[in-house]
Amino acid sequence: MANLKRRTLDWLNERMGSDGIEEFLRHKRVPIHRHTVWYYFGGMALFLFIIQVLTGILLLMYYRPTASGAFESVQFIMTQVQFGWLIRSIHSWSANLMILIVFIHMFSVFFMKAYRKPRELTWVSGMLLFFIVLAFGFSGYLLPWNTLAFFATKVGTDMAGFTPFAGKWIVEFLRGGDQVTGATLTRFFGFHVAVLPGIATLLLAFHLLLVQKLGMSVPPGVEKEIEDGHLPERSMPFFPNFLLRDIMGWYGALGVLGALAAIFPWELGVKANPFGSAPAGIRPEWYFLFMYQTLKYLPSKVSFIDGELLGLMLFGFAGAVWVIVPFLDYKAGFGRITRFFSGLGMFVLGYIIVLSCLAIF
Amino acid sequence: MMAQSDSGKPDEGARESKVDTGRRWVNLVLGTGIVATIASFIYPAVRYVIPPPVSESSNLSVVAAKVGELKNNAAKVFRFGSEPAILIRTADGNYRAFTAVCTHLGCTVQYRADLHEVWCPCHNGMYDLQGRNVSGPPPRPLAQYQVHIQGEDIVVVRNA
Numbered sequence: 001m002a003n004l005k006r007r008t009l010d011w012l013n014e015r016m017g018s019d020g021i022e023e024f025l026r027h028k029r030v031p032i033h034r035h036t037v038w039y040y041f042g043g044m045a046l047f048l049f050i051i052q053v054l055t056g057i058l059l060l061m062y063y064r065p066t067a068s069g070a071f072e073s074v075q076f077i078m079t080q081v082q083f084g085w086l087i088r089s090i091h092s093w094s095a096n097l098m099i100l101i102v103f104i105h106m107f108s109v110f111f112m113k114a115y116r117k118p119r120e121l122t123w124v125s126g127m128l129l130f131f132i133v134l135a136f137g138f139s140g141y142l143l144p145w146n147t148l149a150f151f152a153t154k155v156g157t158d159m160a161g162f163t164p165f166a167g168k169w170i171v172e173f174l175r176g177g178d179q180v181t182g183a184t185l186t187r188f189f190g191f192h193v194a195v196l197p198g199i200a201t202l203l204l205a206f207h208l209l210l211v212q213k214l215g216m217s218v219p220p221g222v223e224k225e226i227e228d229g230h231l232p233e234r235s236m237p238f239f240p241n242f243l244l245r246d247i248m249g250w251y252g253a254l255g256v257l258g259a260l261a262a263i264f265p266w267e268l269g270v271k272a273n274p275f276g277s278a279p280a281g282i283r284p285e286w287y288f289l290f291m292y293q294t295l296k297y298l299p300s301k302v303s304f305i306d307g308e309l310l311g312l313m314l315f316g317f318a319g320a321v322w323v324i325v326p327f328l329d330y331k332a333g334f335g336r337i338t339r340f341f342s343g344l345g346m347f348v349l350g351y352i353i354v355l356s357c358l359a360i361f
Numbered sequence: 362m363m364a365q366s367d368s369g370k371p372d373e374g375a376r377e378s379k380v381d382t383g384r385r386w387v388n389l390v391l392g393t394g395i396v397a398t399i400a401s402f403i404y405p406a407v408r409y410v411i412p413p414p415v416s417e418s419s420n421l422s423v424v425a426a427k428v429g430e431l432k433n434n435a436a437k438v439f440r441f442g443s444e445p446a447i448l449i450r451t452a453d454g455n456y457r458a459f460t461a462v463c464t465h466l467g468c469t470v471q472y473r474a475d476l477h478e479v480w481c482p483c484h485n486g487m488y489d490l491q492g493r494n495v496s497g498p499p500p501r502p503l504a505q506y507q508v509h510i511q512g513e514d515i516v517v518v519r520n521a
């Protein structure tokens with residue numbers, strides 16, 4: 001048995017230098033300190049992403065991306081196909097959990113200042129992945145072609161129209177015409193199952209490569225305590241020790257996911273009628289609520305500028321600042337504690353939570 | 362699998378074997394758990410991939426053509442549920458309807474006005490106007506459907 005394993009490994013090694021890969025995997029160590037728990041969220045997001053890929057492929061086998069067939073095909077999956085309801089439910093639940101985990105991962109990285117030198121590019125690629133994840137959510141939401149999805153997409157794409165200069169063009173590009181129609185559905189389907197997965201895979205590979213190469217960042221506070229000798233420096237190998245703990249977490253997540261999907265199956269709603277009126281209480285998915293609520297508070301005109309335009313510009317600006325934060329907070333790279341940026345993070349986190357709550361209640 | 366270590370050298374005495382028994386138990390429990398979990402995911406996935414039977418109502422009726430659409434000694438293939446069917450107007454003006462799926466290997470048959478027979482081009486199978494397989498490889502006759510004329514419509518019906 002052991003002999004067979006050895007021989008298989010040798011065989012592989014001769015052909016692809018897998019010792020190098022093993023070496024690469026073994027070289028990383030995960031620091032152990034009071035914040036270690038936050039290191040698990042990236043892997044958790046990855047795990048949920050894999051679930052999305054697998055259940056997504058299954059859904060593709062029956063889904064039809066046309067205005068006349070989309071709703072019916074989802075209905076078919078949920079009522080006729082064995083375990084179809086479960087697969088769809090898991091896909092929807094896992095999508096929402098993944099977005100939640102991605103938010104947590106992003107903020108934990110932010111507060112531990114893991115983005116500082118030399119990990120700037122890890123942060124930038126992570127932020128791009130974050131936007132891709134939101135785009136996945138937005139494009140996937142339309143695909144069942146139910147009333148809520150239809151109007152959410154109408155409103156969402158309408159907002160893109162406020163972009164200065166290119167607005168009209170972007171709306172046409174997104175909708176495949178000037179209205180939300182079957183053409184939009186087919187387009188969003190293309191984004192959701194081909195364009196976005198392609199980009200996401202490349203970014204993810206880059207992101208993970210950097211993480212593996214650079215290793216885990218230790219928060220500046222902990223780093224200082226270790227330097228001053230108040231704290232022993234402890235760590236464990238990433239492979240296999242940390243990975244096995246990761247897998248245990250994933251196993252638990254799988255249980256939670258299965259329970260949620262089975263106990264609260266995702267609803268399908270009513271088929272979209274492009275000529276019907278919008279239902280009351282329409283609003284976007286929870287992860288867009290803070291933006292939605294902000295736009296609601298803005299007056300329709302702020303001096304000569306449109307309220308919507310102002311809101312979008314503010315969010316665009318904030319997003320851009322967030323992406324380049326490692327370059328703004330370069331002092332943290334020298335181990336300096338930069339309270340301003342921690343405060344900024346607290347403000348952003350608080351803003352998102354408060355505005356989302358206001359939108360819900 | 363997970364609890365593997367490099368210290369499993371043979372012949373290290375009784376203490377080692379006691380540890381081995383414990384470890385074997387842990388491995389067994391872990392292994393069973395993992396296999397059960399994986400199976401519980403593979404099973405639904407496999408069942409999911411098997412397409413459910415398309416719910417075809419056993420009674421099916423379709424408007425195959427309009428009155429006057431077909432000349433005598435002519436035919437038309439139309440969609441009947443998920444399969445093609447053929448409506449034939451014989452030389453003396455009667456209507457016949459059959460499935461158009463050849464009983465040999467499933468080609469779609471056609472009407473030969475010159476022979477007054479139904480012909481399958483794939484392997485030169487031949488059916489007469491009762492749908493009986495008269496020559497060539499087809500092993501069975503074509504299933505026949507009822508034809509009703511309702512006003513302007515020629516309706517083809519299959520009963521369960």
Ligand code: FES
Binds near residue numbers: 497
């Ligand atoms: S399939 Fe019709 S004769 Fe062979």
